[in-house]
Amino acid sequence: MLIVFDLDDTLYDCSGQVKFETRWQDARCITPFPGAIDFLSSYPSKKILLSRETDTGLQNVKIDSLGIRDYFVEIYLCQRGEEKKTVLEKIQREYSSEDIWVVGDRIDSEIQYGNELGLKTVRLSCGKYKDMMPQHKLQEAHHTITEFLQLYKVLPT
Numbered sequence: 001m002l003i004v005f006d007l008d009d010t011l012y013d014c015s016g017q018v019k020f021e022t023r024w025q026d027a028r029c030i031t032p033f034p035g036a037i038d039f040l041s042s043y044p045s046k047k048i049l050l051s052r053e054t055d056t057g058l059q060n061v062k063i064d065s066l067g068i069r070d071y072f073v074e075i076y077l078c079q080r081g082e083e084k085k086t087v088l089e090k091i092q093r094e095y096s097s098e099d100i101w102v103v104g105d106r107i108d109s110e111i112q113y114g115n116e117l118g119l120k121t122v123r124l125s126c127g128k129y130k131d132m133m134p135q136h137k138l139q140e141a142h143h144t145i146t147e148f149l150q151l152y153k154v155l156p157t
C-alpha cells in the first residue's frame with residue numbers, strides 16, 4: 001500500500017496557521033494536525049508527499065517545521081497544479097504493484113486527478129476549500145473525512 005499526501009490543509013491547518021502576507025514567518029511556526037505524526041510514523045504503508053509550491057522554498061520550510069521529511073519515500077513539489085496529475089501518473093507507473101491512495105483537501109486538484117487515474121481518494125474536508133461542491137463525478141472522493149484522525153476509519157486495516 002502507498003498513500004500520496006497533499007500538504008497544505010491535509011497534514012496541517014494551513015488556512016488557520018498561514019496568512020499570505022506573513023507566510024514565510026508563519027511557515028516556521030506551523031504544527032501538524034493532531035495524530036498526523038503518529039500516523040506518518042506508524043501506519044504500515046509507504047508514503048509520498050505531493051505538494052504545489054507557490055513560492056520557491058516555502059514548502060521545504062513547512063516540511064522541516066512540521067518535522068515530517070523522513071516519513072516519506074519521496075517528496076514532489078510541483079510548480080503548477082496540473083503537474084500533480086503528471087506526478088501521480090509517474091507514481092502509478094513506478095509503484096504499479098501497490099494499492100495507491102490519494103489524501104487531500106482539494107476536490108478540483110489531487111482528488112480529481114486521483115479519480116481520473118483510478119486511484120482511491122480520501123477528501124479531508126477542512127480549510128478554505130471545505131465547502132467546495134463537486135462539479136462532476138470525478139470530483140467526488142471515495143471517502144470524505146473532516147478530521148485527519150478519521151483516516152484510520154477509511155483506510156484498510
Ligand SMILES: [Mg+2]
Binds near residue numbers: 007008010
Ligand atoms: Mg491542500
